[in-house]
Amino acid sequence: xxxxxxxxxxxxxxxCFESLCGAACAVFDVGEVKTLFQCPGGxxxxxxxxxxxxxxxYLYGCHEAYRWNGKYIYYCPAGLVFIASPLSDATxxxxxxIVAGPIVMGEPQDTLSELPQDLHxxxxxxxVFSTRKTNHIAETLSLVTSSISGLPHSRMGNFVYxxxxxxxxxxxVRERSLSEARNPYPIEDEKKLQAMIRNRDKAxxxxxxxxxxxxxxxxxxxxxxxxxxxxxxxVVLLSRATIDAGADINEIFRFSKNYFHxxxxxxxxxxxxxxxxxxxxxxxxxxxxxxxxxxxxxVYKVMEYVRDNFDKKLTLDEIAxxxxxxxxxxxxxxxxxxxxxxxAYINSVRIDKSKIMLxxxxxxxxxxxxxxGFEDQSYFIRVFKKLVGVSPKKYRDSRGxx
Numbered sequence: 184x185x186x187x188x189x190x191x192x193x194x195x196x197x198x199c200f201e202s203l204c205g206a207a208c209a210v211f212d213v214g215e216v217k218t219l220f221q222c223p224g225g226x227x228x229x230x231x232x233x234x235x236x237x238x239x240x241y242l243y244g245c246h247e248a249y250r251w252n253g254k255y256i257y258y259c260p261a262g263l264v265f266i267a268s269p270l271s272d273a274t275x276x277x278x279x280x281i282v283a284g285p286i287v288m289g290e291p292q293d294t295l296s297e298l299p300q301d302l303h304x305x306x307x308x309x310x311v312f313s314t315r316k317t318n319h320i321a322e323t324l325s326l327v328t329s330s331i332s333g334l335p336h337s338r339m340g341n342f343v344y345x346x347x348x349x350x351x352x353x354x355x356v357r358e359r360s361l362s363e364a365r366n367p368y369p370i371e372d373e374k375k376l377q378a379m380i381r382n383r384d385k386a387x388x389x390x391x392x393x394x395x396x397x398x399x400x401x402x403x404x405x406x407x408x409x410x411x412x413x414x415x416x417x418v419v420l421l422s423r424a425t426i427d428a429g430a431d432i433n434e435i436f437r438f439s440k441n442y443f444h445x446x447x448x449x450x451x452x453x454x455x456x457x458x459x460x461x462x463x464x465x466x467x468x469x470x471x472x473x474x475x476x477x478x479x480x481x482v483y484k485v486m487e488y489v490r491d492n493f494d495k496k497l498t499l500d501e502i503a504x505x506x507x508x509x510x511x512x513x514x515x516x517x518x519x520x521x522x523x524x525x526x527a528y529i530n531s532v533r534i535d536k537s538k539i540m541l542x543x544x545x546x547x548x549x550x551x552x553x554x555x556g557f558e559d560q561s562y563f564i565r566v567f568k569k570l571v572g573v574s575p576k577k578y579r580d581s582r583g584x585x
Contacts, residue, residue, distance in 0.1 A: 184212055184214040185219060189272070189278065189331065190210070193270060193331055194210055194219070196330075197210050197220060197281050200323075207284065207285070208281060209221045209241065209281070210279065211238075211241040211279050211280055213245050213279050216238055218241065228308075231305075232302070240259045241282045243480075245267050247267065248268050249280070253268060253269065253329065254268050254325040255321075256288075258479060258480045258482075259284075259479065261285075261299060261479075262294065262299070263285035263286065264284055265285060266286075266317065267281070267283075268280055268328040270328050271332040276385075281328055287309050287311045287312070288313070289313065289314060293490050372394055372398075373420055376391040376424070381427055389463065392417075392460065399413045400452065407450075407451070407455070411446050411449070417459065418439065418446075421463060442462060481512075481513070482520045482521060484506045485506055485517060485525070493533050493536055494536075495556060497556065499513065499525060513525070529556075531570060534566060534570050536554075538571075538583065540555070541575055541579040542579070548575055563575070
């Protein structure tokens, strides 16, 4: 939670930041899932938008900014851009963040073409920033939140703190094991842990994980290889509890696959214990249902990439690589969110650009086809006629009045 001095500083610098950059800013608490402070200039737009819940958009941005070490630029479901930067508590744990936005990034006309019709008038009051300026604002906001938190944007602060706690527990268990009879593994504690994760109780989950690890260490005689096998079972337990809490099943399975590989790389019980604590926090963070926001963010980033590179040869692999998505996820989500496949969208962007070029009678059709990313003129003419209803020549001759 954001309280005391952290809250006071956050609100003060949030207001300063809005005054300097011109974008609406808010302080958001991830524990309470609510906006603690909204600068006067930013109130209203998101409250009156029916396309998404602002609180979950802010929550998503804060979690992703924490995940990516200090800053995250993303699109909300309505297609507008936000910039988020995390605020950490004294242990390095995510407490909340400062979120700037909404803003229009790039050409306003490109944004208008993708926005819901009911927002066209409203966005006229929003600031318009270039991609370069947006990135500069994100960098600056990251420095501001790091200063407010008193910690660099990395999880090392959290890991060091957690490691101290875990080391105490581990050595305490070792001492007790020399003098006490061993108790059977507490299956009931696993059920309690699952319930705590479903309720997003990080403190309770941490305590329960330490207890379960203590039993695992005892039962395994502190043998690392045997502990690794038992920890894999615990990760499976965590992932299932997270899915029950509402997380995206495909997202959890994808991360779980990476975790099993990570486990094999550890060479000490301490490293493994601290890593498991981080995984637990991450699973709880993913128990919030970000699917609507995450999908919209991904789709708008794909659209932005296509608009910026329409004149080049575009492949599914290349686009997926540049927006950090898998081929299958990109294809599926883009179709679900837009109602058309990616190749159809690429063609529509290219045709829209060609319409502008056709107004210049000095540029021939072959050059326009090439400048818009079509491999040959005949294919360009065929696609143009299919989407517009007339040939490029007829469109030019009519000056676009068809």
